[in-house]
Amino acid sequence: MSPRRYEMGGRKAAVEATRKRIVAAAVRLHSRRGAMRTAWDEIAAEAGVSRATVYHHFPSLDDLVPACAQVAFDLIEVPSPAAASDRFAKLDSPSERVEVFVRESCRCYAAGAGWLRAAWRERELVPSMGSAVRRLQRALGVLLDAAVDGARVRPEERRVLVALVDFPFWSALDEAGIPRDRIADRILELVAATIDWRKVR
16 A cells, blocks of 8 residues: 555544534534534534534534434434335244334434433424434334234225334333333334234235
8 A cells, every 4th residue: 555545544544533522512512502502513522523624524403413312313314115124024923123223223213312301302403403303203203114024914904003102202101210221112112002914905
């Protein structure tokens, strides 16, 4: 490898590391006080960079919030139905797919709870937060449809399932004192009470 190529590679890695520090700092601050009450100077101080560096990477909240959402819920774009189906390709039954879907969603909710709560609180006040929430909910809908494919799920039952797997329900159980490592089990019990998995097309 030439010195020039090595230098460019090192610079690219440094830029990416700085970007990740800024996003991590924003997630922490948004989790504590929300995006509306977090100043760019505070993000810069938390990340250990200058305000100009923050603006260079993220000129506005519209640029910063999607990056935070990716960290908080491991989500970049709403998956296509085909891509959603591929996630469950190795699972034969709808009940197995739904269990994996619920447990993975709960894991992500627990990891990003602080930021997700801030996003829900500010979704009507900060357009980019609202967009992040809607994108997450669309993704959950697509993934849920892929998970239940093969089961006779009536429209009302689907609406119940959507409510059960959405973040606000997880958050309500968390705030009610249900241990986080048991929330998925409680949700799956409610899913089982809603859907008769024996009714398969």
